[in-house]
Each structure stands twice: as structure tokens, then as C-alpha cells.
Amino acid sequence: MHHGPAQSSGPDPASDYKSRLGVRMFLIYCVVYAGFVFTNVLTEGRAMQIIVVAGLNLAVVYGMGLIGLALVMALIYNALCTAKEKALATGAVDGEDRA
Amino acid sequence: MNLHGTPLSIIIFGFFVVLVLWLSYHFARRSSSAAGYFAAGGQIHWAVNGISFAGDYLSAASFLGICGMIATLGYDGFLYSIGYLAGWVVALFVVAEPMKRMGKFTFTDALDAKFDSKGIKLAAAISTLVVSICYLIPQMNGAGSLVEPLLGLPHWVGVIIVGAIVITIVATAGMTSTTYVQFLKGGLLLIFSTILVGALLFRGISTEAPSLTGPDGESLRFVPTEMTHDALVEQGLDLVHTEGDFSEYVGNGESTWWINDEGSLWKCQWEGAGLVNGKIDGLLYPVGRIKAIGGMSAEDAAEGTGRLNPVSFLAKLTHPDTKIEQWHKTKVGNAAGDRITVYFPKEVSGTDQMKPGVKFKVKTGWEKLNFVSLMLALFFGTAALPHILIRYYTVPSPACARKSTIVAIAAIGFFYVLTLFMGLGAGITGTVNPADNNMSAPLLALSFGGVLFAIISAIAFATVLGTVAGLIVAASGAVAHDLMDRFGGMNLSEHQKVRAGKFAAFFVGIIAIVLGIVFRGINVSFLVGWAFAVAASANLPAILMLLFWPRTTAAGITASIFVGIVAALGIILTGPAMFAGPYGMTAADAWHPLGQPGIISIPLSFLTLVVVSLMTQKKAA
Known part of the structure; x- marks a missing residue:
């Protein structure tokens, strides 16, 4: 266990890409989340009681779906960010090698 | 309730507390610097930090509060699970790195x-303190609920025990021990909730x-009897008072309360005026049961369904012919003029149990506004919680911050799925304390043995310890680092800063103890919703606009934080839940019917930031 000063990171060439990607994925999730909220509000809860699959209603399926979607999108986001970081790091190393 | 801890439960509980204190002592010797105390030196592995995030986040609100709310209100409690988890999307995609x-x-x-x-330093430090204290109240409250059945001690003793232990932990070790306590607790909570x-x-x-x-093996379940007025009179009871659907009958040396449901009278439980169920x-008694299972005869339902898978369990409870007895x-007022609390049964169908609408109705305009407001605050609140945000400084890099957030989402999401099962299970197993539903999940565990x-109780207690420790570290950091050192310009040395943080931890702990006792009996998740x-009102507009709007100024950030705090607290303190709860009045006495402030306070904070930033552009330039 280390207890030195809190680490400060250097420049991150992928930060713009990650920021843009993050905002887009955030907006996608926002739309799905808002769909849940407003489906309940606009139908006064009636739509939420409709059985959609295996005896489960929309409220349960949509609610569980929101939790599952968060994890799936998080994994996709991480995969894309990691790939970009590696690509930029490799590019930088290649550039140094060529120099 | 008349539940008392067994020697085994007390031993297991004691073991956990000693383990937590040992961890604190072990790491205390290694965190003398400010970086070590407030941010664990920035060297925690991202996977450990991710589970610690889960430990921090799966607080009393999640384990005790959500399960308790689901047990008494059905699906409405699960809305908190959905909103709390969705908030991590904001944290990951927008805020983490x-x-x-x-x-x-x-x-x-x-x-x-x-x-x-200086304005930002002051505003953000005050915001950190206010949010941490708002979040501390339900944790302390939950701790009090836990020790009542576990150790047979009064609620206020539990609050003081947690306060004392946590002040000791934080005053000795800081963020490193907090992280490892959270890691241990987060992992154990997931494992044993899955087993449950x-x-x-x-x-x-x-x-x-x-x-x-009970202690002598007697059944504790309270099954309300159905009677008529004439039958009660025949038994020698006299109707002495009626208020709304509730009637007080007196006779045979006791006072009983009954709720009228279409001509049938159902026996209630009650407490007040120094009495509980009519006696000093x-x-x-614990409550909650399933009265009919859809698609099964009464005889088959009494024998039970046998083993179920997760989908068939939920499907059985969702069936329109399923009947569940919720307790509210x-x-x-009674005949003597005292105000008393009556706990009464209410039968709901599976259809109503498994959709939003028992607590968070969406029929009127105000109800719709309240619902949207709650979901907005839950969505945007996570990424603005100071004790969550400081955990990003315990890892070495932005990429590690991202990865630890993903581990947190996986662990927390899985746990929130479990809350639906634990809450619903408690609600149909007669393991709900009608006066304090926060213990529903641990009492469900009790139905499987001591x-x-x-x-589960020891883990829940450790949950409270860990979360409170994290919150107090955040609050003490705000005082020592932000207010004294940076805002006050006191230029504290590393040693002085840590010492100031420890003093601050002591005083914040005392405040939390007092408020935890005052807010007894209110669902802890409901209280966390306010935090x-x-x-979300004070911090998130500042964070988002700073990241994405280049014209943001220091004055804009400062103003938006103060406006967010004042608006959110103002709406809460003048709203129906405070009047019906701590103020001892009724919801109708409140200044307005809005229970959740986010729908007004969050946009107001954004608007303030934009307007003040535009007005101060020249100064910024």
C-alpha cells in the first residue's frame, strides 16, 4: 500500500474523443430513462401494468432493462475508450520510433 | 418489536466491529500525510476502488431503505434502485475522468x-458539508434501526454506537481504511444478499x-382479524371515537383501533400517548403477507409454490389475482384528544403491487411533478455526491477512474436487482416492522434462521459504518482542506491539515448523531432521496457547465451552488414530509405539496449559473 501524494496524470490525447463519446452515450441513456419516466406519467401508470413477457409487466422489464442497459453501455464505452487510448499510444510510439 | 439478539448474533456482530476497528488501526499507522488521509495516496487499484465504490454507495439507504420501501409499498421502492443505478451512467460518461x-x-x-x-472554495465546501450531513442522517437512523432487534438496545443507543465507532475510525485512519472497510463490506454484502x-x-x-x-418460541406474526361493528359490540367493546376510516373501540381493559373497509372492520396496531397496542x-408485531397467489387454489397457496426461479417468482407476484397485504x-386523534399513530393493513392486487403508484402516484399535476422530480434527482444526484467524487482521487489515473466506475456499475446493478427480491420477499413473509420498515431485509434473513x-445484520451495520466514515472524511476534507487551508488562507502544514480534519470529523459526527435520533422512523431511502x-441541485450544474460551457465564470458557479442548496433545502423543509414527520403536524399543514425539490431546484441552479456567468463575462475576461 502506497501513501504518497495523490497522483496527477499527464496529458491524455484521447480525452476529447472520450468526452464526445461519453456525452453521446449519456444522451442515449437519458432518452431511454426519460422514456421510462414519461411512460409512467403520461399513461398514469396504466402502461406499466401491461404484461410484456413471461408474466412480467412493463414496469419490471423496463426497470430491469435500465439497470442492464447501464452495464452494457458502460462495457461498450470502456472498450471503445481503451481501444482509442491504445491506438494513440501505439501511434505515439511508432512516431517516436520513426523519428 | 420483541425481537432480541441471540448470543451468536451478538458474537458475529462483535467480530465485524472489531475487524473494522483493526483495519482502521492497521492503516492508521500509514496515513500521516494529507494525501494519505483524504485520498489514500491516489494508489488504490481500480478493481478494489470499484468494489469500494459499491461499498460506499450501497449504504443503509440501499440495503435497508430500498428493501423496506419495497416491502411496504411494492414497486415504488424499486424506483430508487433504478434511479440510483442510472445515476452512475452520468458519473461514468460525463464526470469520472x-x-x-x-x-x-x-x-x-x-x-x-x-x-x-475564494467564492467557489467557500460555496463548494459548504455544499459538501450540507450534502454529507443530509446523507449522514439516514445512515445514522438506519444504524439505530439495526441494533434494536440485533442487540435489544434502544434506537438512540444504536445511533450513538455508530457515531462513536466511526469517529474513532475516521479520526485514526482516514481514506485508506475507509476504502478497505468499504471493499470488504461491499463484497460481503453482495455475497450474502445473493445467498438470501x-x-x-x-x-x-x-x-x-x-x-x-419471540424469545419463548411464540409466533410474532400479526394477522389482522376481520370483524363488524355488531360483532365487536357483542364482545363487549364500545365505539368511543371515529376519525375518517378509523374507529377506536374500548372494552375488556384495552383500547383497540379498527379500519373500515367497505363495512368490514380490520384490526390495526397503534402506538402513542405512552402506549403500544393499548398497553404500557x-x-x-411484524406484518406483511400474501393472502392469495394468482392461478392457485387457497389450499395449494397455503402449501406453497415450492422452488421458483427469479422470473416465475416475479410473475407469481405480478398476477392480477394475487392479493398482498401492505401496511401503512x-x-x-383518539377519544382522549391525543395524537396517535395507527398502523393499518391495505390489500392490493399483484397488478398494483408490481407497478409504480402506491406512494408515487401520477394522477394529479402535483403527483406527476413529484414523480418526475424524484427521478430527476436520483439520476443527477449520484455524480454530484462529494463522498463518491472523492473516491476518484484514490486511483492513479483517469483510465482507472473509468474502470473502477464500471466495476461499481456491475456490482451495484446486480445488488439493485436483488433488492426487488429481498423487499418483495420481506413484504410477504411477515417480516416488516410496521413502525420502521428499514429492518425488512435483515428480518427476512431471520426467517431463515439466526x-x-x-x-446480514452485521454486514448492514458495517455498511453504515463504512458509509458514515466515507461521508465524514468528505466533510472533514471540506473543513480542513477547503475552508481552513484554501479559503481561509491558513497555509496549514500536512500534519496540521490532518489534525484539523480529525477535529472536523469529530464535530460532524456529533451533528450526525443528534440528527439521526431526531429523524427516527422515516424510511432511510426516502431521506437519501433528499440528499x-x-x-444534484447544488453541485451538478456547476460540474456540468464547467466541463461543457466555456463561458462559465467563477461567480456563476458560486451563485449556482448557493441557489441550489437554498432552493432544495427550502422546498424540503417547507414540504409535506417534514410537516408529517419531524414537525409533528400533518402533510396538509405544509406550505406546498411538493415532496421532492429537484424539478425546481436543479433547473433554477442551472439558470442562475448561466445568468450570473453572462453578467460577469467581462470580469472573467
Whole structure:
């Protein structure tokens, strides 16, 4: 266990890409989340009681779906960010090698 | 309730507390620097930090509060699970890496990284303190609920025990020990919650589920009897008072309350005027049961479904012919003129149990506004909680901040799925304390035996310890680092800063103890919902606009934080829940019917930031 000063990171060439990607994925999730909220509000809860699959209603399926979607999108986001970081790091190393 | 801890439960509980204190002592010897105390030196592995995030986040609100709310209100409690988890999407996609890049010790550092403004330092530090204290109240409250059945101690003793232990932990070790306590607790909570849900599914559902038993083996389940007025009179009871649907009958040396449901009278439980269920030494009994299972005859339902899988368990409870007895409470006046609390049964169908609408109705305009407001605050609150944000400074890099957030989402998401099963299971197993539903999940564990109950309760207690420790570290950082050192310009040495943080931890702990006692009996998740609303209103507009709007100024950030705090707290303190709860009045006495402030306070904070920033552009330039 280390207890030195809190680490400060250097420049991150992928930060713009990650920021843009993050905002887009955030907006996608926002739309799905808002769909849940407003489906309940606009139908006064009636739509939420409709059985959609295996005896489960929309409220349960949509609610569980929101939790599952968060994890799936998080994994996709991480995969894309990691790939970009590696690509930029490799590019930088290649550039140094060529120099 | 008349539940008392067994020697085994007390031993297991004691073991956990000693383990937590040992961890604190072990790491205390290694964190003498400010970086070590407030940010664990920035060297925690991302996977450990991710589970610690889960430990921090799966607080009393999640384990005790959500399960308790689901047990008494059905699906409405699960809305908190959905909203709390969705909030991590904001944290991951928008906040995690930039916060790590900009900050050093605290959330204030990140906000102030660009401006070096005294106003921001002051506003953000005050915001951290206010949000931490709002979040501390339900944790302490939950701790009090836990020790009542576990150790047989009064609620206020539990609050003081947690306060004392946590002050000791934080004053000795800081963020490193907090991180490892959270890691341990987060992992154990996931494992044993999974075991509890597995046991529940294996047992299946029955209208004759095993009841909890008292110290002498007697059944504790309260099954309300159905009577008529004439039958009660025949038994020698006299109707002495009626208020709304509730009637007080007196006779045979006791006072009983009954709720009128279409001509039938159902016996209630009650407490007030120094009595519980009509006696000075009376007791409240656990409640909650399933009265009919859709698609099964009464005989088959009494025998039970047998083993179920997760989908068939939920499908059985969703069936329109399923009948569930929920328990609610209200305040009424009795014949003697005292205000008492009556706990009454209410039958709902599976259809109503498994959709939103028992607590969070969406029929009127105000109800719709309240619902949207709650979901907004839960969504935007997570990424603005100071004790969550400081955890980004415990890892070495922005990429590690991102990865630890993903581990947190996986762990927390899985746990929130479990809350639906634990809450619903408690609600149909007669394991709900009608006066305090926060203990529903641990009492569900008790229905499977004392060992599981002791382990689950000890983990829940450690949950509270860990979360409170994290909150107090955040609050003490705000005082020592942000207010004294940076805002006050006191230029404290590393040693002085840590010492100031420890003193601050002591005083914040005392405040938390007092408020934890005052707010007894209110669902802890409901209280945490308010902390989220304050955090989302005060902090999130500042964070988002700083990251994405280049014209943001220091004055804009400062103003938006203050407006967010005042608006959110103002709406809460003048709203119906405070009047019906701590103020001892009724919801109708409130200044307005809005229970959740986010729908007004969050946009107002954004608007303030934009307007003030535009007005101060020249100064910024």
C-alpha cells in the first residue's frame, strides 16, 4: 500500500474523443430513462401494468432493462475508450520510433 | 418489536466491529500525510476502488431503505434502485475522468481548478458539508434501526454506537481504511444478499409462510382479524371515537383501533400517548403477507409454490389475482384528544403491487411533478455526491477512474436487482416492522434462521459504518482542506491539515448523531432521496457547465451552488414530509405539496449559473 501524494496524470490525447463519446452515450441513456419516466406519467401508470413477457409487466422489464442497459453501455464505452487510448499510444510510439 | 439478539448474533456482530476497528488501526499507522488521509495516496487499484465504490454507495439507504420501501409499498421502492443505478451512467460518461484530471483531494479542488476563486472554495465546501450531513442522517437512523432487534438496545443507543465507532475510525485512519472497510463490506454484502435471495427462491411463496418467533418460541406474526361493528359490540367493546376510516373501540381493559373497509372492520396496531397496542409495555408485531397467489387454489397457496426461479417468482407476484397485504401508517386523534399513530393493513392486487403508484402516484399535476422530480434527482444526484467524487482521487489515473466506475456499475446493478427480491420477499413473509420498515431485509434473513440474520445484520451495520466514515472524511476534507487551508488562507502544514480534519470529523459526527435520533422512523431511502436532490441541485450544474460551457465564470458557479442548496433545502423543509414527520403536524399543514425539490431546484441552479456567468463575462475576461 502506497501513501504518497495523490497522483496527477499527464496529458491524455484521447480525452476529447472520450468526452464526445461519453456525452453521446449519456444522451442515449437519458432518452431511454426519460422514456421510462414519461411512460409512467403520461399513461398514469396504466402502461406499466401491461404484461410484456413471461408474466412480467412493463414496469419490471423496463426497470430491469435500465439497470442492464447501464452495464452494457458502460462495457461498450470502456472498450471503445481503451481501444482509442491504445491506438494513440501505439501511434505515439511508432512516431517516436520513426523519428 | 420483541425481537432480541441471540448470543451468536451478538458474537458475529462483535467480530465485524472489531475487524473494522483493526483495519482502521492497521492503516492508521500509514496515513500521516494529507494525501494519505483524504485520498489514500491516489494508489488504490481500480478493481478494489470499484468494489469500494459499491461499498460506499450501497449504504443503509440501499440495503435497508430500498428493501423496506419495497416491502411496504411494492414497486415504488424499486424506483430508487433504478434511479440510483442510472445515476452512475452520468458519473461514468460525463464526470469520472474529468473529475480525476482536475482534482487533487476534494470535489472543491476540481471545481476550482480553473479559477482559483475564494467564492467557489467557500460555496463548494459548504455544499459538501450540507450534502454529507443530509446523507449522514439516514445512515445514522438506519444504524439505530439495526441494533434494536440485533442487540435489544434502544434506537438512540444504536445511533450513538455508530457515531462513536466511526469517529474513532475516521479520526485514526482516514481514506485508506475507509476504502478497505468499504471493499470488504461491499463484497460481503453482495455475497450474502445473493445467498438470501437464493434461499427465498428455494423456499418459494406461500400464504402460510413461516412466521418469526419471540424469545419463548411464540409466533410474532400479526394477522389482522376481520370483524363488524355488531360483532365487536357483542364482545363487549364500545365505539368511543371515529376519525375518517378509523374507529377506536374500548372494552375488556384495552383500547383497540379498527379500519373500515367497505363495512368490514380490520384490526390495526397503534402506538402513542405512552402506549403500544393499548398497553404500557405493549409491543408492535411484524406484518406483511400474501393472502392469495394468482392461478392457485387457497389450499395449494397455503402449501406453497415450492422452488421458483427469479422470473416465475416475479410473475407469481405480478398476477392480477394475487392479493398482498401492505401496511401503512397514519396519525389520528383518539377519544382522549391525543395524537396517535395507527398502523393499518391495505390489500392490493399483484397488478398494483408490481407497478409504480402506491406512494408515487401520477394522477394529479402535483403527483406527476413529484414523480418526475424524484427521478430527476436520483439520476443527477449520484455524480454530484462529494463522498463518491472523492473516491476518484484514490486511483492513479483517469483510465482507472473509468474502470473502477464500471466495476461499481456491475456490482451495484446486480445488488439493485436483488433488492426487488429481498423487499418483495420481506413484504410477504411477515417480516416488516410496521413502525420502521428499514429492518425488512435483515428480518427476512431471520426467517431463515439466526445465523443468516446475524451475518446480514452485521454486514448492514458495517455498511453504515463504512458509509458514515466515507461521508465524514468528505466533510472533514471540506473543513480542513477547503475552508481552513484554501479559503481561509491558513497555509496549514500536512500534519496540521490532518489534525484539523480529525477535529472536523469529530464535530460532524456529533451533528450526525443528534440528527439521526431526531429523524427516527422515516424510511432511510426516502431521506437519501433528499440528499441526492440537494447534491444534484447544488453541485451538478456547476460540474456540468464547467466541463461543457466555456463561458462559465467563477461567480456563476458560486451563485449556482448557493441557489441550489437554498432552493432544495427550502422546498424540503417547507414540504409535506417534514410537516408529517419531524414537525409533528400533518402533510396538509405544509406550505406546498411538493415532496421532492429537484424539478425546481436543479433547473433554477442551472439558470442562475448561466445568468450570473453572462453578467460577469467581462470580469472573467
